[in-house]
Amino acid sequence: MTGVPQRRPAEVVSARWDGVQIRYPFAAAAAVGPVSLDLYRGERLLLLGPSGSGKSTLLQALTGVIPASIDATVSGGASVGGRPARSRPPWGWVGEVAQLFQDAEQTLCGFRVADEIAFSLENRGLPAETIRDRVARAMRRAGVPAAWARRRTATLSGGEKQIVAVAAVLAQDAPILVADEPTAHLAPAVAARLTDLLLDRSEDRTVLVVDHRLDGLIGAIDRVAVLGEAGRLIATGPPGPLFRAEGDRLEGQGIWTPLASRLDRALSAAGLAPEEPPLTVSGLVDHLAVMGPPRRRAAAWHLSRALAPPVSQPPLRPGEVCVRLDGVACAPPFGPVVLRDIDLAARRGEVLGLLGPNGVGKSTLGLCLAGLLRPKAGRRHGPVGAVAFQNPEHHFSQDSARAELTDHLRRAGSASIEAAVQALDRWGLAGAADQHPFTLSQGQKRRLALACLTVSDRWPLLVLDEPTAGLDARGAAAMACTVRRLAHAGRAVAIITHELDVALAVCDRVVILADGGVLAQGRPADLLVRADLLAQAGLAPPAAAPVLCWLQRQEAQRC
Template sequence: MTPPLPDALRCTGVSLRYPEAARDAVGPVSLRLRAGERRLLLGPSGSGKSTLLHSLTGLIPASIPGERRGEVALFGRPSESRRPADWADSVAILFQDADQTLAGFTVADEIAFALENRELPPAVIAESVRAALRRAGLPPDWTARRIGSLSGGQRQMVALAAILAQAPKLILADEPTASLAPAAARLAAELLLAPGQSVLIVDHRLGPVLDRIDGVSVLNRQGQMLAEGSPQDVFGSHGGDLDAQGIWTPLAVRVRLALAKQGHALPQVWRMEDLLPHLPLGLELSRLVGKPPAPLGPPILRLERAACAPPDGPVVVAGIDLTLNAGEVLGILGPNGAGKSTLGACLAGLLPLRTGRRSGPAGAMAFQNPEAHFVTDSVQGELVAMGATPDQVRAGLAQWSLTGLADQHPYTLSMGQKRRLALAALTAARPWPVLVLDEPTSGLDHAGSFAAARQIAALAARGQAVVVITHDADFALSVCDRIVLLADGGIVADGPPALVLRDAERLERHGLARPEAAALLDLGVPC
């Protein structure tokens, strides 16, 4: 009889603490991942998910200073029995910021890197590079393409191809779909979470991964295990607990919980297709997923025949005619590399137009990389630097759930916390007439995303025009009055969210996807 395969991963009472930190970043946590199991690790921002992932092959404490207690075993062997680099023959890590962690100069270099370290024969490496490109859906002529010429999303796909080439026994993936357009995110999830592959994946974006996971582990705000089990167990039975902790749950769970508050008891299902037959007739479902129509003010900003380009770079979008009204929330969606951020900077008046005309007041922009905003050495210092009074600092920190972190250095925060801080600093003091938010929900947990949506609504209610650049169609549907679809160097659609975001054919043509909530809109809600 064949002996049973050892667990791919087993953590027993693992706690991790960074130097000089007052409390553990995560733990104690016990976690088991069987060979061939695909497990989703969920938790609010700052609950230590990334920290836990980095510790599993010993990067913490070997390369990242920190203290680890408890035991970690990989394939039955204590993780500390080998150096972190030695584990690369069986464990592949996909980092959160893939664009900053690529090693090679060209795409082929990048994919070959780990295989070269394993001393595989050159012919095998060359074949693996070709096969990985094919699997990741990347053009074969990309082998000689320089990494520096790729967009963030394209780099993420190359990082994924490199992982596939490694053919690892275990994949540890930290928010692999965060910077990907929906079609690419679906493909990434499909490739990473192939049946039979052992995977521990951290992702806030549940849509692409939900149908491909076998189990879910959930950390609470203190970094301890809140719930564990099959998706049905966790989302079906503990949906309310997760929601209370500000953790993302599937849309069906959120709708079910929202309806429960209105007195509609529904079965504890977590898939939309299971929920739809149970939805009470006559409900105004659009209010659960979309923004109620609001009166708009007069035009505040206008772009006419605008061509937008980064300084010293080529024009990325041209022929843009766009008017923004006071109190309007405009969503800009588009595939990776479509020029959304450049258009956003032009709308805010931060980049001059290459040609065309911009008329309207100067605005502000929350950049994709929140660290670009930080100029002081404390969280509250960032709000003070933006001119916030002590009262505004207190209110801003509370609004964005940063009160307990007031004295912490901004760079020590998790990615979700950094994003919340950047948004808090921008919105605490100055009433910008035009505010552009570039991927405001990337890396945010449900609570952070909900706070962002609430804040956007409040800004719009005060008469400010808000532009939301996002890949998250559900978020766009929930906060925007109008959607602009950017692709092929210009605007390809402009209209109400419920209309633009339900045009599946056009969305798919540009690498995008309908929001999950479109299923609810399809139930006859007028748009």
């Protein structure tokens, strides 16, 4: 895969932001803008930016949700198909724009699954037969089981809700699709399938997507637009050349770049990069395969160094058992048992990864491990731990980010204002210290929740449920560093994640869950390159897998 767009989009503007600047009430500065950006017909545009840069705000202005339904001062103007967004109420754009919001609960209305998917089509007054056909097709394509049709969306897991939300916007069949973090809570295999669906070239559709899991989707992207920390456009262009030229600057601002691009830049610095910037790690490995032995050895050295910070962690020697589950059966509140006969130990000084497909019961197991949910059978031994909930809002009870941290410190027996300020700084929240937690962006909320749980040494065990969902690169790096620091300080840490590259980088041991139990456990470097095992668990190999395998082969040849 190269950086050349797969299809040159027609130069017809489907949507336009013309000098749009948005400021929320009582905010000291604009949330985003001024931004001028065109979305061309048939184009696949990726919008990137650090968390809090105003990406979601910009998307919500397209159909006038801001300011019609969410109060804000908007200057400049957005338009769809040449018509100003303000010329219709937000609901008037349902035939032109399908919106998948960052939070699935903001896309779904709380009905039964089939009713959710049919909702926008009913609102457009389409014939019942057409709606039935489209609903059935969307469910089939998105992989929504027919048995879910009469289930209420509130009874689904976070990832399952996300799948239904994607099915709902696909069924809408609008010519413009705007998707804000469509794969944030999805297992890799499902995320890849849904990304393919959303960006499907056979559909005559214009797509604007905001996502930070770039490795699976970047090959289908025509153009990238990047918002900087100040909420203004700082770069735009085809992905390959843009990431090669601007990648270091973007990473400096906490913006994700694809792994292939990071490795490409490492090779570029040594004069070993391919002519065309690769967008996938497999593409890069193809290039390595045609190199002569001396260049291959040099490339291996540079790639190992480039992978070193996230992937090659020296293993810690785990300490004593902190929490142990013996023959435990786990069930979510008011739900049936989802996992049985679980024997699991979380050790001090160890980072444990809990992996598995959506709905397998990872979050439920995390709650049982932390002692916040009683097992239905079996026994749990050990002190109560803390959980960073999948929805960070559950952590907040104070009226500012600073107050949240000082409250956690006070409960831990410390009233240090300085420690709160340092934590805000460490997690990049200094500018949002006095903001109400519920007004923060999703990434900022997640960082604040993680900051609260890690600001003191109160809990011997920390369970982090999808800690990187919605985080920018800087937040994810801070999370990884904090997790390693906590483990080195003798705390037990468990991470529930769908991002296998995160598990590969941070975890000492991973447990793969599938079919109501433990499928396998062991070292990430051993398990996460086994495609058969991962496929059995509905997972996909991490993006780094091809280059890790290539490096292992080089090592073997040298030996």
